[in-house]
């Protein structure tokens with residue numbers, strides 16, 4: 001275990017901002033985690049890869065960076081396998097492991113940054129698949145009582161980029177591992193997403209072919225956070241009702257929309273942001289990514305506060321232009 005007092009958060013967040021915290025514990029063992037949780041007083045933040053967090057000020061508390069490792073097979077038969085993955089595993093390393101072993105279900109989620117323990121928090125999703133599609137349960141510890149728990153999928157209240165861990169259980173638990181159901185045969189290849197469908201129409205499908213294509217598409221659209229600080233999509237795609245959709249479409253007939261049900265439509269926040277001219281706005285330090293305006297980027301030395309101010313300017317403008325309230329996907333601290 002490593003303890004960093006008066007620590008810089010720069011290497012702990014993919015926005016690459018230089019805030020500080022009272023203390024950061026880098027914890028590899030659950031037994032150490034329990035000891036720290038029982039000793040610490042004050043505010044606690046559990047941190048994985050820091051790829052969905054914007055620090056806008058000093059964190060006056062303790063950060064626990066969970067780094068426990070391991071992938072264990074719980075049970076399997078000829079068609080499926082239940083695996084338990086420790087929270088500190090890198091998500092994409094786990095996807096690579098699954099694809100290499102021909103275990104299906106996570107290939108569309110290739111190259112999402114961050115750690116396994118954070119995957120249930122916002123029910124990570126990409127290219128037509130969400131974590132909930134393969135999720136079985138997660139295990140963890142309650143921060144107030146130190147009681148261990150296992151929560152099944154039905155208890156986690158998963159929805160679009162949301163779960164019980166962002167609502168009722170926000171800041172109340174640490175997830176130590178998750179269990180996922182993967183296929184061993186009769187894989188359900190999911191290529192309904194437009195670009196996947198087009199690019200893979202002449203290929204014989206396999207988990208590796210899909211994973212490679214997802215990686216190719218992601219690399220063409222998203223900045224690599226190792227060179228350009230960012231947290232992926234800053235806002236969720238808004239869901240609006242039919243009457244609002246009709247109203248906006250009357251003025252902007254080219255507004256894309258995806259039907260969820262007869263009265264609910266998801267619209268791309270990226271479109272709203274681009275239409276509001278934000279590709280040309282921003283400053284020397286902050287802006288939106290040219291290939292994907294939903295991604296706010298740190299152009300070098302932005303502070304968290306500068307990034308937040310720019311995000312708020314986007315929110316304000318979208319509300320003025322379209323009467324739509326954008327909601328952050330990223331946790332603001």
Ligand SMILES: Cc1cc2nc3c(=O)[nH]c(=O)nc-3n(C[C@H](O)[C@H](O)[C@H](O)COP(=O)(O)OP(=O)(O)OC[C@H]3O[C@@H](n4cnc5c(N)ncnc54)[C@H](O)[C@@H]3O)c2cc1C
Nearest residue numbers: 048049050051052113114115117118124125174175231232
């Ligand atoms: C370039 C880029 C692309 C991205 N693309 C996608 C995408 O396609 N789809 C998508 O869904 N997301 C995407 N993201 C967002 C991000 O990668 C995911 O949300 C990821 O799951 C965050 O993992 P993390 O370990 O970095 O979490 P962190 O940023 O460290 O934490 C995020 C939240 O989870 C909590 N948390 C973390 N670990 C635990 C734990 N063990 N127990 C309890 N709480 C915990 C934190 O307190 C915080 O509230 C992208 C980000 C980047 C930078």
